[in-house]
Amino acid sequence: MILFLTNNIKVTKPLLIWLKNRDNVIVWDKKIDLALLNKINADLIISYNYRYIIKKDILKKYKIINLHISYLPYNRGAYPNVWAYIEKTPIGVSIHYIDEGIDTGDIIAQKRIVIDKNETLKTSYKKLHFHIQILFKSIYNRIHKIKPVRQKHKGTFHLEKEFENIKLLNGWNTRIEELINENRKF
Numbered sequence: 001m002i003l004f005l006t007n008n009i010k011v012t013k014p015l016l017i018w019l020k021n022r023d024n025v026i027v028w029d030k031k032i033d034l035a036l037l038n039k040i041n042a043d044l045i046i047s048y049n050y051r052y053i054i055k056k057d058i059l060k061k062y063k064i065i066n067l068h069i070s071y072l073p074y075n076r077g078a079y080p081n082v083w084a085y086i087e088k089t090p091i092g093v094s095i096h097y098i099d100e101g102i103d104t105g106d107i108i109a110q111k112r113i114v115i116d117k118n119e120t121l122k123t124s125y126k127k128l129h130f131h132i133q134i135l136f137k138s139i140y141n142r143i144h145k146i147k148p149v150r151q152k153h154k155g156t157f158h159l160e161k162e163f164e165n166i167k168l169l170n171g172w173n174t175r176i177e178e179l180i181n182e183n184r185k186f
Contacts, residue, residue, distance in 0.1 A: 003028060003042035005064075008049035015048065015133045022140075037062055044143070047098060048132075054098055064098040065143065066105065067136060069128035071112055072096060073155025076103035079163050081115075081124050085176050086166070086183045089156055091115050093132040095139070097148055102157065106148035109139050117177040121168070124176060 002025045006012045009027070019025050026040060031052045037045070047054070048067040058064075070080030071092030084091045092112040099105040113131050115124045139146060167182040168174045174182075 001026070001040065001042045001044075003032075003037070003040055003045045005029075005032065005045065005047040005050040005052075007051045011129050012048050015136060018133075018137060032058065034058055034061065053102075056100055059098060059100060065108065066096055066098045066103070067132045068094050068096065068103055069125070069132055070094060070103070071110060072103060072107055073151040073153060076101075076155060076157040078158055078160040079166075080158075081128055082121060082163065082166060082179070083156065083158050085115075085124075085179055087156060091128075093128055093135055095132070095136060096151075104151060106150050108143065108146050108148050109135055111135050115176060117180070118175055120170075120173045120175050121179065122172040125172070 002019055002023050004016060004019065004025050004027045006027065007029050009016070016025065016027065026042070032054065034057055037058060045062055045064045046067065047064055054064060068080065070076065070084065071090040072094040074089035075083045081091070083089070090112055091114070092110055094110040095108045096103070097105040097108065111131060113128060115127065119127070169178050169182060
């Protein structure tokens with residue numbers, strides 16, 4: 001039994017379909033608590049595009065895996081694909097255990113991804129989600145056997161409200177090169 005925590009079915013649907021062909025899956029888009037987790041008794045809990053912070057009491061009892069579209073420890077928090085381009089940090093995807101910090105848990109697997117500057121924020125976002133799902137599928141059968149690695153340094157972190165200061169010439173269709181040129185101050 002898998003408990004799949006998400007608030008974005010549109011993005012996570014391909015992975016959900018894949019998982020449902022292998023196991024029983026419960027999809028949950030609300031806050032979780034210990035009573036719910038104890039009742040479900042899942043073998044695997046996955047957080048992917050889930051907007052709620054998971055409380056300390058839950059993390060003491062359950063290991064929860066998070067799929068994040070950044071190359072951790074860089075670009076923790078909100079809008080990781082945007083900040084990677086602006087701050088010129090490594091671009092990639094990471095699968096890690098959730099701990100009490102935001103995207104600070106031990107890394108199970110990660111992969112660097114090349115994004116062309118002519119791509120848009122929208123296409124790069126889709127590409128990163130495609131790659132995180134491929135990476136997850138590649139380790140799924142051995143996920144509990146992989147020895148996680150601690151994140152070695154502080155990296156970078158951004159809150160959702162920081163995105164308000166970013167200039168997008170064409171919304172999510174802004175090309176990466178335009179994003180970089182318009183936001184050089186960071």
